[in-house]
Amino acid sequence: xxxxxxxxxxxxxxxxxxxxxxxxxxxxxxxxxxxxxxxxxxxxxxxxxxxxxxxxxxxxxxxxxxxxxxxxxxxxxxxxxxxxxxxxxxxxxxxxxxxxxxxxxxxxxxxxxxxxxxxxxxxxxxxxxxxxxxxxxxxxxxxxxxxxxxxxxxxxxxxxxxxxxxxxxxxxxxxxxxxxxxxxxxxxxxxxxxxxxxxxxxxxxxxxx
Amino acid sequence: xxxxxxxxxxxxxxxxxxxxxxxxxxxxxxxxxxxxxxxxxxxxxxxxxxxxxxxxxxxxxxxxxxxxxxxxxxxxxxxxxxxxxxxxxxxxxxxxxxxxxxxxxxxxxxxxxxxxxxxxxxxxxxxxxxxxxxxxxxxxxxxxxxxxxxxxxxxxxxxxxxxxxxxxxxxxxxxxxxxxxxxxxxxxxxxxxxxxxxxxxxxxxxxxx
Numbered sequence: 001x002x003x004x005x006x007x008x009x010x011x012x013x014x015x016x017x018x019x020x021x022x023x024x025x026x027x028x029x030x031x032x033x034x035x036x037x038x039x040x041x042x043x044x045x046x047x048x049x050x051x052x053x054x055x056x057x058x059x060x061x062x063x064x065x066x067x068x069x070x071x072x073x074x075x076x077x078x079x080x081x082x083x084x085x086x087x088x089x090x091x092x093x094x095x096x097x098x099x100x101x102x103x104x105x106x107x108x109x110x111x112x113x114x115x116x117x118x119x120x121x122x123x124x125x126x127x128x129x130x131x132x133x134x135x136x137x138x139x140x141x142x143x144x145x146x147x148x149x150x151x152x153x154x155x156x157x158x159x160x161x162x163x164x165x166x167x168x169x170x171x172x173x174x175x176x177x178x179x180x181x182x183x184x185x186x187x188x189x190x191x192x193x194x195x196x197x198x199x200x201x202x203x204x205x206x207x208x209x
Numbered sequence: 210x211x212x213x214x215x216x217x218x219x220x221x222x223x224x225x226x227x228x229x230x231x232x233x234x235x236x237x238x239x240x241x242x243x244x245x246x247x248x249x250x251x252x253x254x255x256x257x258x259x260x261x262x263x264x265x266x267x268x269x270x271x272x273x274x275x276x277x278x279x280x281x282x283x284x285x286x287x288x289x290x291x292x293x294x295x296x297x298x299x300x301x302x303x304x305x306x307x308x309x310x311x312x313x314x315x316x317x318x319x320x321x322x323x324x325x326x327x328x329x330x331x332x333x334x335x336x337x338x339x340x341x342x343x344x345x346x347x348x349x350x351x352x353x354x355x356x357x358x359x360x361x362x363x364x365x366x367x368x369x370x371x372x373x374x375x376x377x378x379x380x381x382x383x384x385x386x387x388x389x390x391x392x393x394x395x396x397x398x399x400x401x402x403x404x405x406x407x408x409x410x411x412x413x414x415x416x417x418x
Binding site for chain 2 (some may be wrong): 055063068070072087088090092096106136142143146
């Protein structure tokens with residue numbers, strides 16, 4: 001099995017942390033996104049979508065989405081459980097993971113990719129170039145601030161994102177909250193629940209990855 | 210258990226089909242999106258995100274995301290299997306389901322919600338009003354056309370979306386392909402693989418829902 005990673009990027013960080021929490025040792029190959037190695041013919045042969053993370057199985061099958069990699073690894077290596085141990089917990093972990101992607105990752109990426117000079121014409125990941133839309137960058141900032149407030153309210157009710165223990169939803173939220181610092185959005189001083197949770201999950205050894 | 214639905218909307222259609230394929234009988238409550246019932250105080254008490262579908266369990270717990278509802282129902286009612294029967298199939302179904310959401314649902318919703326007169330200020334679902342961004346509607350159309358081409362290429366290799374049998378990924382793709390007719394994007398005459406698959410899955414009794 002091979003994991004195509006990029007040490008500086010938030011999306012593959014989710015897989016790095018997931019692998020570490022599972023205690024797995026998977027061969028890792030660095031893809032140099034800063035020099036657009038993801039758009040090379042060599043990498044397109046592995047993933048025509050030109051994105052990391054990718055998990056390549058020993059038979060050559062590739063899994064090219066964060067959630068797909070997590071679901072595969074959870075089924076192949078069930079312990080420690082990270083996706084839920086019963087129907088309700090499974091449903092809530094999946095729900096929160098998806099909410100964090102739509103309400104947190106998408107706005108943060110919108111804000112960054114539609115404003116950064118070095119991402120001109122790269123407003124969307126993948127093989128096709130799309131022009132930046134400045135209004136979308138602005139909307140992304142507003143929605144990301146809403147996302148932080150939503151997480152703070154959720155974490156007033158619950159120790160971790162999906163319930164009373166650490167799951168995939170916490171990995172996703174940690175990576176997106178940290179990613180938001182790229183667009184200069186940080187935890188506000190009055191977001192005490194989000195701060196308590198962030199301090200807690202950031203102390204896990206996996207968070208250093 | 211109660212399922213909050215809206216018969217004319219594409220997102221809860223995914224749950225309608227999923228429930229039918231599972232052979233379940235779940236009490237269904239219609240939410241009148243055309244008259245913005247999702248923004249009422251009554252519905253906000255059920256789902257503060259103001260979206261359908263919602264699955265409400267007998268103890269009052271709510272699951273508010275399509276993938277969360279599917280994962281919950283699959284775990285609670287395993288047969289017939291719709292999310293994958295082994296680690297690889299599970300990983301591929303999750304991957305394709307997520308790809309169809311990002312590459313198909315998001316662009317189609319972007320195109321519709323940023324151009325429709327009756328969705329002025331409703332560019333994003335949920336409690337907060339966001340102004341339309343006309344360039345985003347245009348980009349949505351271009352990306353949705355790419356999505357149809359991607360599906361056609363995939364279905365040249367594979368009878369169904371995630372492999373050799375019908376799964377959640379086919380339900381999601383069917384609902385999004387049909388949803389795209391709202392923005393006047395239909396299967397092109399040369400997309401023969403997509404046409405063959407669409408005819409096939411549309412013949413299932415659940416597709417009439």
